[in-house]
Amino acid sequence: MVSAESGPDGIVEPYRQNLMNQLVGVLVWSARETRPERLGFGRGDVQINVHRRGTQSDMGKETLLEFDPDGAVDREVGVVRIDDEDHHPIAAIISYACHPVVLSRRSYAVSADFGGWTREMFEAVCSARGLSLQGCAGNMNPIVSMIDSDENNYENCRELGAKLAAEALRTFVKVDASPPAGVAATLRRQVSLSATRPCTRY
Helix, strand or coil, rough: CCCCCCCCCCCCHHHHHHHHHHHHHHHHHHHHCCCCEEEEEEEECCCCEEEEEECCCCCCEEEEEEEECCCCCCCEEEEEEEEECCCEEHHHHHHHHCCCCCCCCCCCCCCCHHHHHHHHHHHCCCCCCEEEEECCCCCCEEECCCCCCCCCHHHHHHHHHHHHHHHHHHHHHHCCCCCCCCCCCCCCCCCCCCCCCCCCCC
């Protein structure tokens, strides 16, 4: 995972081209390495996110995001376990609803924020490869965020990433991966909702 919040300012052509080449390479490698597998899913819980609430500044031209400890929040850690046919771990997909904005919005470092630390720490303990997904973050930010600061605190990234990795590992080892029952598929349905009253908060 690479955070869209952290990276070069504007379009840097060498960076863009290198990213495209790597993405294509990953797709080609994945197609070549396709093999039978076993799948399982588990849920954990970790408190490293908080609801953010949007308020208008005094000038009314800028939306300020502030922590709202009483707001709705989703702290579930979703873990997909992928094993080979002999029950050896291959990979884990770790999903957590939180914007990767521990680092400053002014950070130009190519960084996956706390999600990168989650993956690294997971892989340091487990033989499976890890993929950290942002999940449906909505209005959920890290409990520690430097988004409006001119400074970056990589220690905060490491700390939150370690907490998420620990919960992902705890969940991963409890998941029983089984052969898929049939062919994987997707289903989509469009639903129209009508607001009964104006939304007063973000």
